[in-house]
Amino acid sequence: MPPSEDSGPSGTNVDLPSGAAKAVAVRRMFDSIAPRYDLVNRIMTFRMDVAWRRRTVSMLELPAGSIVMDVACGTGDLCRDLSGAGHSVVGLDMSWGMLAAARTDAPLLHADALKQPVGEGSLDGLTCGFALRNFTSLEPFFFEAARLVRSGGRIALLEVDSPVNPLLRFGHAFYFGRVVPLVGGLFSDRDAYRYLPRSVAYLPPEEDLLSMVAAAGFGEVQKTRLSGGIAQLITATRS
Numbered sequence: 001m002p003p004s005e006d007s008g009p010s011g012t013n014v015d016l017p018s019g020a021a022k023a024v025a026v027r028r029m030f031d032s033i034a035p036r037y038d039l040v041n042r043i044m045t046f047r048m049d050v051a052w053r054r055r056t057v058s059m060l061e062l063p064a065g066s067i068v069m070d071v072a073c074g075t076g077d078l079c080r081d082l083s084g085a086g087h088s089v090v091g092l093d094m095s096w097g098m099l100a101a102a103r104t105d106a107p108l109l110h111a112d113a114l115k116q117p118v119g120e121g122s123l124d125g126l127t128c129g130f131a132l133r134n135f136t137s138l139e140p141f142f143f144e145a146a147r148l149v150r151s152g153g154r155i156a157l158l159e160v161d162s163p164v165n166p167l168l169r170f171g172h173a174f175y176f177g178r179v180v181p182l183v184g185g186l187f188s189d190r191d192a193y194r195y196l197p198r199s200v201a202y203l204p205p206e207e208d209l210l211s212m213v214a215a216a217g218f219g220e221v222q223k224t225r226l227s228g229g230i231a232q233l234i235t236a237t238r239s
């Protein structure tokens with residue numbers, strides 16, 4: 001975590017921030033890592049993130065021409081894939097740094113995922129990549145998604161995960177907790193890439209997460225494990 005008077009000192013031995021302090025710290029962190037965000041992503045996932053995003057778009061299962069919001073769009077990777085699938089895309093993020101580094105033709109909004117300036121039922125679909133654990137609270141986000149997506153519309157939420165297999169889980173914990181901060185430190189901001197693995201702790205247990213999505217107003221809630229369970233894709237249909 002980058003130093004922040006709100007969030008406490010950087011490093012691995014501090015509690016993760018919450019509430020307003022978390023929002024400030026997350027925005028600052030993404031502002032600072034934006035210029036090399038894509039490069040570090042490709043290196044630390046061995047380009048698997050590219051395939052995961054494509055899967056996210058295909059599992060949205062919407063016809064070309066659908067109106068889709070990519071929430072927490074960052075540098076616009078998902079926006080590009082959604083546009084490539086023929087959708088009308090809008091990206092939204094709260095980090096000016098990430099938006100400035102975005103490489104997409106999609107219109108971009110600077111806004112909070114928990115309070116989006118978009119009308120009720122105006123979207124056919126909504127995607128979100130690797131951002132759930134960065135939100136200050138998950139339930140308001142799922143309710144906001146349910147407000148924006150029309151009945152029958154779809155959501156696809158991509159996030160990191162921990163493998164179920166104990167051996168894979170151990171190897172993944174070592175890689176994510178030890179190697180990723182080193183790689184991040186070589187190419188970008190080491191403190192930020194220490195925070196990112198630790199931020200997985202913000203995610204609730206699988207059952208709770210899926211129940212929250214259902215409780216917000218979605219059916220057919222499904223979790224797909226990707227690449228041995230190091231990433232997860234949650235898809236659902238607006239009731």
Ligand SMILES: C[S@@+](CC[C@H](N)C(=O)[O-])C[C@H]1O[C@@H](n2cnc3c(N)ncnc32)[C@H](O)[C@@H]1O
Nearest residue numbers: 030072073074093094095098112113129131134
């Ligand atoms: C790990 S990046 C993911 C970027 C992109 N979705 C991707 O797939 O690479 C997380 C993004 O979430 C954004 N973010 C975090 N909290 C947010 C919020 N409350 N509202 C909007 N964007 C948020 C950050 O600014 C950052 O760009």
